[in-house]
Amino acid sequence: MTTTLTxxxxxxxxxxxxxxxxxxxxxxxxxxxxxxxxxxIVPLGVVVWLSLTSWDAIGSPHWVGIANWKAMFSxxxxxxxxxxxxxxxxxxxVTQTPISLLxxxxxxxxxxxxxxxxxxxxxxxxxxxxxxxxxxxxxLNPYFGLPREExxxxxxxxxxxxxxxxSPATAIGVLTFVGMxxxxxxxxxxxxxxxxxxxxxxxxxxxxxxxxxxxQFFHITLPQLRNTMITSxxxxxxxxxxxxxxxxxxxxxxxxxxxxxxxxxxxxxxxxSFQFGNASVIAVVLAAxxxxxxxxxxxxxxxxxxxxxxxxx
Amino acid sequence: MTARRPNYTAGVFTSLWLAIVxxxxxxxxxxxxxxxxxxxxxxxLSLPSHLTSANFKLVFQDGFLRFFLxxxxxxxxxxxxxxxxxxxxxYAIVRNRSRTVTIVFRILLLxxxxxxxxxxxxxxxLILKAQLYDTLPAVILPTAAFAMPISTIxxxxxxxxxxxxxxxxxxxxxxxxxxxxxxxxxxxxxxxxATVIIFSAxxxxxxxxxxxxxxQSAGVRVFTLGLYDFTTANSVDAPAICAAVVMSIVxxxxxxxxxxxxxxxxxxGVGGK
Numbered sequence: 001m002t003t004t005l006t007x008x009x010x011x012x013x014x015x016x017x018x019x020x021x022x023x024x025x026x027x028x029x030x031x032x033x034x035x036x037x038x039x040x041i042v043p044l045g046v047v048v049w050l051s052l053t054s055w056d057a058i059g060s061p062h063w064v065g066i067a068n069w070k071a072m073f074s075x076x077x078x079x080x081x082x083x084x085x086x087x088x089x090x091x092x093x094v095t096q097t098p099i100s101l102l103x104x105x106x107x108x109x110x111x112x113x114x115x116x117x118x119x120x121x122x123x124x125x126x127x128x129x130x131x132x133x134x135x136x137x138x139x140l141n142p143y144f145g146l147p148r149e150e151x152x153x154x155x156x157x158x159x160x161x162x163x164x165x166x167s168p169a170t171a172i173g174v175l176t177f178v179g180m181x182x183x184x185x186x187x188x189x190x191x192x193x194x195x196x197x198x199x200x201x202x203x204x205x206x207x208x209x210x211x212x213x214x215x216q217f218f219h220i221t222l223p224q225l226r227n228t229m230i231t232s233x234x235x236x237x238x239x240x241x242x243x244x245x246x247x248x249x250x251x252x253x254x255x256x257x258x259x260x261x262x263x264x265x266x267x268x269x270x271x272x273s274f275q276f277g278n279a280s281v282i283a284v285v286l287a288a289x290x291x292x293x294x295x296x297x298x299x300x301x302x303x304x305x306x307x308x309x310x311x312x313x
Numbered sequence: 314m315t316a317r318r319p320n321y322t323a324g325v326f327t328s329l330w331l332a333i334v335x336x337x338x339x340x341x342x343x344x345x346x347x348x349x350x351x352x353x354x355x356x357x358l359s360l361p362s363h364l365t366s367a368n369f370k371l372v373f374q375d376g377f378l379r380f381f382l383x384x385x386x387x388x389x390x391x392x393x394x395x396x397x398x399x400x401x402x403x404y405a406i407v408r409n410r411s412r413t414v415t416i417v418f419r420i421l422l423l424x425x426x427x428x429x430x431x432x433x434x435x436x437x438x439l440i441l442k443a444q445l446y447d448t449l450p451a452v453i454l455p456t457a458a459f460a461m462p463i464s465t466i467x468x469x470x471x472x473x474x475x476x477x478x479x480x481x482x483x484x485x486x487x488x489x490x491x492x493x494x495x496x497x498x499x500x501x502x503x504x505x506x507a508t509v510i511i512f513s514a515x516x517x518x519x520x521x522x523x524x525x526x527x528x529q530s531a532g533v534r535v536f537t538l539g540l541y542d543f544t545t546a547n548s549v550d551a552p553a554i555c556a557a558v559v560m561s562i563v564x565x566x567x568x569x570x571x572x573x574x575x576x577x578x579x580x581x582g583v584g585g586k
Contacts, residue, residue, distance in 0.1 A: 024405045024490040026413040032402035032461060033417045035394070039436065039458030040424045046435035057441070103330060106323050117327060119573070121334055126565045128519030130537040131558045134544045135337050138551045139357060145551075149356030181333065213320065242428040245521050249541065263430040270434050271526065279434050287431035294426030 044287060051280035061276070068277040078282065081262040084172075088261055089240030091176040092183070093233055100184045100232070104191020105221055118192070125185045133249035136178045140164050168258030171251050175259060178246050183239065187232045194228030195221065234297035241290050262286055344555035345369070352552045368556035372543070376531055377560060380539035384518060387453050387535060391517035392510055394457035395464050399509060403468035404498050408480075418469075424462035429455075433526050440527055451527040452535065456520050460513035467512065471505025472498060511572050518565060536561050 051068055053061035072078050107118040124132060139145045147154035147162030154162040164170040202220050211219065244263045247253060253260035253268065260268070263286060270279030340357045351363035406418045436455050437446075445451040475498065483493045499506075524535040534542070540557050547553050 023408045023410075024401075024494070026405060026409060026411055026417070028405035028409070028490070029402040029414055029417045032398040032465070033420060035398055036421060036424060036458050036461050039455045040427055040432065041420065043432035043435035043439065044427065046438060047432060050435060050438060055438075057437075061438075099330065102323075102326065106327060117331060120331060122569075123334060123338055126569055127558070127562055128521060128537045128540075130519075130521045130541055131561050134540060134554060135341060135558055137544070138554050139337060139340060141551070144353045144357075144549070146357055149358055181337075184330075185334075238426065238428065242430045244430055249544075263428070266430060266434070270437075276434055276438070283431045283434050286428060290428050290431065291423070291426045295423075 047280050047283045047287070050276060051284050053277050053280075055276040056274045057276060064277065068281045072278055072281040075278075077257050077260060078262075078265060080257065081260050081265045084259060085241060085243070085261040085263075087172065088175060088179075088243055088259075089237060091172070092179050092240040092243075093236045095176060095180045096184050096187055096236060097229070097233065099180070100187035101191050101225070101229070103184070103188040104193075105195045105217070105225075107188060107192045108195035118188075121188060122185050124182055125189075127182075129182060129245035130249060132182045133178060133246045136174070136181070137250055140174060165251060166255055168255060171255060171259050174250060175243070175246055178250065179240075179243065182246070183236070187236070190232050190235075191225065191228060194225045198224045230297065234294060237293055237297070238290050241293070242286065341555045341559055344552045345559045346556075347552050349550055349552050357551070368552045369560070371550075371553050372557045372560060375539070375543055375557075376534075377536070377539055377543075377557065379531070380534050380536045381560075383449060383533055384536040386449055387456065387520075388514050388517040390449075390453045391457045391460060392514050394453070395460050395509060395513040396506070398457075399461055399464045399468055400499065400502070400506070401494070403465050403472055403502075404494055406465070406469050407472040407475075418465075421462045421465045424459070425466075429459060429522055433522060436523075437526050446527060447529045447533060449533055452520065452523050452533075453517075455523050455527075456517050457513070460516050464509040464513060467508050468502060468505045471502040475501050507572065511568065514568070515565065 050061060052063060052065060054064045054068070055061035103121065107114055107121070127135075140147065142148065142162045142164070147159065147164065151162065153159070154164075160167040160170045164174050198221065202224070203216055206216050206220055242263050243261055244267065247259055247261055247264040248267065251259040253264050262282060266279050266282035266286065269275050269282060336358070343361045344352055344357065345368055346364045346366070347361065348363045348365045348367065352359075355362070402417065402421070405414050440446050440451045440455075445454075479497055479501075480493065483497050488496065519537060520535070521537045521541070524538045525541075528534065528538070540561055543557050544554050
């Protein structure tokens with residue numbers, strides 16, 4: 001191959017001779033980071049400023065200092081929304097983790113029937129959050145949905161006589177169940193990937209030692225999936241803290257305000273009451289909480305490590 | 314894991330979950346083809362009968378072709394932006410160890426932690442100021458930006474698998490960064506790129522919050538939002554809702570059938586090791 005030493009426009013390498021390997025200059029990262037910064041990082045600054053202003057979408061925001069902050073932190077619905085968010089998040093983790101862990105480990109096997117079933121389990125992931133919530137809203141309708149048809153199951157007090165959206169407990173239950181239906185496939189995949197990277201030799205050694213399936217699961221699979229579990233739980237945590245679509249479509253925060261989670265309350269404040277200052281306070285709090293949670297998680301799971309097997313090329 | 318004897322517990326458990334997954338799917342497909350009176354009187358789980366295509370006609374009359382087109386434009390644009398911007402930044406992250414690039418990577422990682430809900434109010438403000446409200450770019454730009462962090466992670470992952478020998482060989486040939494990128498890095502990160510394309514396409518196609526907040530008129534309405542409005546307006550017509558939902562899934566189902574491997578491998582990789 002003929003060697004041309006002319007450099008490309010963006011290239012900042014010094015490949016003059018020998019094996020001095022050219023490296024891309026930081027300019028290569030500039031377009032992406034500019035674009036990303038404009039739509040994801042700049043808004044974080046803007047929202048802090050908006051939280052100190054009063055704005056109703058018409059005209060310009062005007063400075064009100066910490067008035068919004070005072071108002072929001074004496075707003076009982078806002079305070080209560082934290083409890084609801086925490087409850088929904090915890091219920092999400094508690095229901096989705098065991099199911100996706102077991103399904104993921106199971107689907108990690110290379111048997112043909114497992115592959116086929118795993119492909120079917122994947123279906124909810126193809127549907128938008130909106131579509132999933134709409135389907136369940138229709139399916140759980142007390143007048144023409146499953147509760148009326150399967151009255152033997154839904155008729156009891158446990159399901160509020162089939163009127164699932166009318167009592168706080170069953171409304172929370174619906175959101176948890178729909179969240180589980182929507183997100184379990186994704187987490188199953190994560191666990192499946194994690195389980196497939198466990199060295200087979202560990203199981204062979206355990207089998208020689210006479211360890212059965214259950215012991216293998218608790219002594220090999222579970223410890224080996226520690227990091228996978230951290231990642232999965234963190235994603236559930238962040239997802240749970242920002243549950244929105246399903247609340248908007250399924251319950252609108254009802255009955256009363258028993259399903260008004262924090263992010264849904266922000267939406268109400270902003271786009272139904274047009275109190276953008278107050279909504280911005282909620283947004284800042286929401287961003288702070290999820291970022292702290294994720295940063296801790298990134299540290300623990302090692303996502304931020306630049307090192308790899310290719311280190312020192 | 315090698316199975317020696319059949320695992321009956323797993324059999325029961327996986328069948329139960331299969332039923333939970335498939336019940337709504339059955340109701341969706343059957344309901345979309347059933348006449349409304351029959352659906353209401355026989356119930357969602359009843360056997361298919363009184364089949365009709367009227368539901369799909371109703372959905373089409375409601376302007377879903379327009380929503381379909383809008384969603385397609387948004388999806389293609391988002392994928393284009395991501396594919397143009399992310400490979401260079403991933404290349405820089407993998408091959409340039411300077412402090413600046415490390416910071417760039419950290420900012421992108423931070424982006425994973427920024428929930429869309431937390432920035433929707435300021436984005437609404439910025440889009441209003443930029444006079445982009447109620448246009449397709451209002452949805453395209455932030456959707457593309459929020460698809461970038463995960464795309465960067467997937468792509469840096471596959472670019473790290475390129476060995477240093479290959480870079481040295483390129484250097485011996487006197488290749489510039491650009492030529493190395495085009496002739497070595499891009500071809501060898503094809504699978505990562507496929508995952509990124511599918512992933513960003515999915516998030517654009519299924520996006521709900523950005524269109525909900527940043528658009529208003531029917532001319533720029535997207536599928537998910539059309540679905541939502543349609544449901545609100547026809548809340549008692551379950552078969553029509555089923556038909557609308559089925560229509561929203563078909564394109565993704567096609568992508569899934571053709572690109573299942575890329576999608577699943579990519580998502581699996583999210584879990585790390």
